[in-house]
Amino acid sequence: MAEVGKFEPEQDIEKKIEETRQKFNNEYVQGQESDKYDSRDVDRLQKDDALVEAYLTWRLYSVDDALKMIDDSFLWRKEFGLNDLTESSIPKWMFETGAVFLHGYDKEGNKLFWFKAKLHTKDAKTSMDKKKYVAFWLERYAKREPGMPLTVVFDMADSGISNIDMDFVKYVINCFKVYYPKFLSKMIIVDMPWILNAAWKIVRTWLGPEAISKLKFASKNEIQTFIGHEYLPPHMGGTDPFRYSYPPLPDDDFQTPVCENGPIVSEDDNESKDFESDSKELESSFSSEVAIKPKKVYFSEESLSSLKLDDNDKGDSRSKGARKPLTTFKATLLHVSPAEELSFGSKESDRKCLIILGNVSKNQVAFKVRTTAPEKYRVKPSNSCCEPGASVDIVVSLHGGYQASLQDRFLVMAAEMEQNAGAGSQELAHFWKDVPKTKIMEHRLRCHILESTKPILTCGSDSPIEGGANGHPDLHTTLMRVMVCNARLEQKLDQYLWVQQVLIGLVLVVMMFTFLCLYNLPGTS
Numbered sequence: 001m002a003e004v005g006k007f008e009p010e011q012d013i014e015k016k017i018e019e020t021r022q023k024f025n026n027e028y029v030q031g032q033e034s035d036k037y038d039s040r041d042v043d044r045l046q047k048d049d050a051l052v053e054a055y056l057t058w059r060l061y062s063v064d065d066a067l068k069m070i071d072d073s074f075l076w077r078k079e080f081g082l083n084d085l086t087e088s089s090i091p092k093w094m095f096e097t098g099a100v101f102l103h104g105y106d107k108e109g110n111k112l113f114w115f116k117a118k119l120h121t122k123d124a125k126t127s128m129d130k131k132k133y134v135a136f137w138l139e140r141y142a143k144r145e146p147g148m149p150l151t152v153v154f155d156m157a158d159s160g161i162s163n164i165d166m167d168f169v170k171y172v173i174n175c176f177k178v179y180y181p182k183f184l185s186k187m188i189i190v191d192m193p194w195i196l197n198a199a200w201k202i203v204r205t206w207l208g209p210e211a212i213s214k215l216k217f218a219s220k221n222e223i224q225t226f227i228g229h230e231y232l233p234p235h236m237g238g239t240d241p242f243r244y245s246y247p248p249l250p251d252d253d254f255q256t257p258v259c260e261n262g263p264i265v266s267e268d269d270n271e272s273k274d275f276e277s278d279s280k281e282l283e284s285s286f287s288s289e290v291a292i293k294p295k296k297v298y299f300s301e302e303s304l305s306s307l308k309l310d311d312n313d314k315g316d317s318r319s320k321g322a323r324k325p326l327t328t329f330k331a332t333l334l335h336v337s338p339a340e341e342l343s344f345g346s347k348e349s350d351r352k353c354l355i356i357l358g359n360v361s362k363n364q365v366a367f368k369v370r371t372t373a374p375e376k377y378r379v380k381p382s383n384s385c386c387e388p389g390a391s392v393d394i395v396v397s398l399h400g401g402y403q404a405s406l407q408d409r410f411l412v413m414a415a416e417m418e419q420n421a422g423a424g425s426q427e428l429a430h431f432w433k434d435v436p437k438t439k440i441m442e443h444r445l446r447c448h449i450l451e452s453t454k455p456i457l458t459c460g461s462d463s464p465i466e467g468g469a470n471g472h473p474d475l476h477t478t479l480m481r482v483m484v485c486n487a488r489l490e491q492k493l494d495q496y497l498w499v500q501q502v503l504i505g506l507v508l509v510v511m512m513f514t515f516l517c518l519y520n521l522p523g524t525s
Contacts (some may be wrong), residue, residue: 013061017052020063020070021045028071037074040083045070050147058181073179080132082139087249091126094133098244102137104231109406109446110151110185111141112231117159120168131171138180145444147340149185151226152176156192157235164199173206188216190223190236231407254370254411322354322395333361333441334386334414342396344404345450355394355412355445359386364417366431369394372409376402379410385423408447415440 029042045051052066055073059065077083087095099119104112120130141150152172176184189200204212216226220236232238244250325338335358342353359365368383378397386392398404415435421427 013053013056016056016061016063017049020052020056020066023063024067024070028067036078038078038083041074041077054147054181069178069181073181076179080135082135085132085136085139087136090133090136091129094129095246095249098246100134100137101244101250102141103242103244103250104227104240105407106151106185106227106231107406108151108185110149111145112227113137113141113150113152115152115154115172117154117156117163120163120165122162122165122168127167130168134172134175138175138183142180142183144442145446147182148446149183150176151185152187153227154187154189154192155236156190156196159196160193161195164196166199166202169203170206173203177206184214186214186216186226188218188223188226190218191220192217228407254372254409321349322352322397323350324354325356329443330360331414331441331443333365333416334358334367334412334443335360336412336443336445338445341446341448342404342410343448343450344398346403350450352395352397355396355410356391357386357394357412357414358391359388361416362388363419364388364421364423365414366417366423366428366435367392367412367414368432369396370411370413372407373402373405375399376404376408383425383428385417385428404447404449406447406449410445410447412443412445413440414443 024045029037055066055069056063059069081089097119099116101114102111103114106112138150141148176187192200200217204215218226223232223236224238227238229238229240231240233240233242242250323343327337327339329336329339335356337356337358342355344350344353355369357367364385364387366385369379370382371377371379376399378395378399380395381392382394384392396410415431416439417431421431
């Protein structure tokens, strides 16, 4: 797991991507058995530039090293049947144990992948099922949030020798080292018993020297350096009320609208408020019904981001001042702009973003937007439909004094409706009740925090303390940078003190030698 060793110009990356594809076809595909790899993986490699670039980046842009990694990864995917691995493929008892699951985020906004060591015991008979169990979670996350890294947390509380399965641990490491490039943010070992120190020294050698920096050992008191208390269980000093249970699978906590001064509104109740007044609508964190009808704009499929909106449209007053998206995710039903993230800052002009949905199907498409932090955001409209060839502007704005965080997520859900289907709130409520989950398109958006460029502190010419575009960096970032600066000063001070002590010692030796010479004491010459 290597980091990028040097900057690669965009044109060079494109050449290496094409070279990788050609070499893979010539050296690994042609002349081999037709069923060596899953054809879906090979097809994705030919179409997905981001996938090829991930392998190249993980191997410092060495095409040959990347090809070996792709080969190992594809063989593993074929052996485990990753493209067809479903919840029903895994024994139910494994989900019920709660030994492995996804939940919460670290302070950098990376999803947490939990391993409860005390719930694992070595058993050769179930080894393959356990490996498929881990692969299921990784593949599930990779499809839902492509390109976003994970933070692995090994909770070692109350574990012992009987809970350590070195073959299983090595497999987990290989998942990130070979099978899922650029997937690992960090691996945190929490509250490790001293008796297991020798085992984890072996694990360090498996990671390789380039990935040692990703391995973190933390006590209960130190874990909050990486993960906020809101996503830590009580036995780690956290306040997270989450308790694993199955079924169903624990998923992202996307919620329905919440009133500004009231309880969470159920989805059915929320969607049935068709005749609410404008004043009452403004008191909700989300609009439960379309405030403005979708405007019809015909466009080419090449780029939704270049859509020209009518300045005289009534909806423009609502989207005025919202940050316009620059990228587009193209799906079969909708084009979603932006493709990956909404950017918020602390300035008033940075507290509102725009999501543009464009219908590229032949029928109406119903959509709704949910979020993991409903108390923070207003989303208007949050539940409506879009005509064929039309686009809809969705305004996402921070509410009150709330600030966006890297842990916040948005979920855009969409499904194709039948012709002449009603678009009122009652019809939409019934539609979402009846539509099969397999027919629902989901696209996730994460939050990006805008930082200022104005320096707020200085610590010499190489000070790392700088702000963001608004001059107000978040408190955690500022404190971390101050701590780095302080550590540097302490290091330099220790060096000066050491030199001073050496000089004083030398002076004392010289003085003693001089004294002995002057008085010609016995034992001197």
